[in-house]
Amino acid sequence: MTRLLVADDSETVLLMLQRRLEMEGYDVVTATDGFEALERLREAGAQKPDVILLDAMMPNMSGTEVLEQLRDQGSKIPVLMISAHLDAQEPDRMRSLGASDCIPKPFEWEDLIGKIEELAGNDGSSSSD
16 A cells, blocks of 8 residues: 655644545655644654655645655655645756655646556555655
8 A cells, every 4th residue: 555644734724634545545654744744654664655745835844844844864766746836946856855746726636646656556565755
């Protein structure tokens, strides 16, 4: 089963994502900000997520700050950045920080699932950190 960490500061968005992704068969862990996302990763131990979905703009610690910390620590877990404020240059900037891909909010469900499957390798196997 593909394991996901989803971080978003909107409780409504987070709950919707968790429920829909679990209905699709994913194992989902959630976080409400960047600090909590990093804590969930520490708690995961050997059970790291296969893909991380990060809201780019969260209070306390943004998704881009989490991404930078992960890459500085050598993490190779694929990260899908989600943002309501994607302009033409933003995807390139996020990729330069180490994001695997970006998707704008609001997103089409099929697009989100397709990107998750692509980043997870479509085989459900765990990626290594």
